Amino acid sequence: MHELSITRNIVATVVEHARGRKVDGVTLKVGDLAGIELQALRFCFDICAEGTCLEGAELHIEQIPGRGRCLECDERVPLEQPIAICPCDKRARMIIEAGEELLIHSMEVH
Numbered sequence: 001m002h003e004l005s006i007t008r009n010i011v012a013t014v015v016e017h018a019r020g021r022k023v024d025g026v027t028l029k030v031g032d033l034a035g036i037e038l039q040a041l042r043f044c045f046d047i048c049a050e051g052t053c054l055e056g057a058e059l060h061i062e063q064i065p066g067r068g069r070c071l072e073c074d075e076r077v078p079l080e081q082p083i084a085i086c087p088c089d090k091r092a093r094m095i096i097e098a099g100e101e102l103l104i105h106s107m108e109v110h
């Protein structure tokens with residue numbers, strides 16, 4: 001489960017920034033195309049947070065919708081999959097502009 005290693009990194013980063021203070025909450029921004037299962041992420045978060053200054057902290061997740069840009073017509077298209085075909089129908093190539101993020105947006109320190 002790759003959510004476990006992702007969560008370990010998140011917790012380690014937050015612990016480092018908290019410098020011993022208690023953390024009440026963490027807000028993550030997770031792109032819809034990042035391939036991360038949010039339920040698994042929450043589950044792993046509780047496990048990884050145990051015994052650290054994040055124990056009992058609330059995990060807030062803001063989802064970022066996927067968005068691609070067509071290299072042919074420059075149209076911006078909402079994406080639910082990391083692969084998309086533009087409505088301009090030229091078998092156009094698209095680049096992903098948003099939705100692959102995984103960011104620690106903020107943390108609430110006690």
Ligand SMILES: [Zn+2]
Nearest residue numbers: 070073086088
């Ligand atoms: Zn297009």
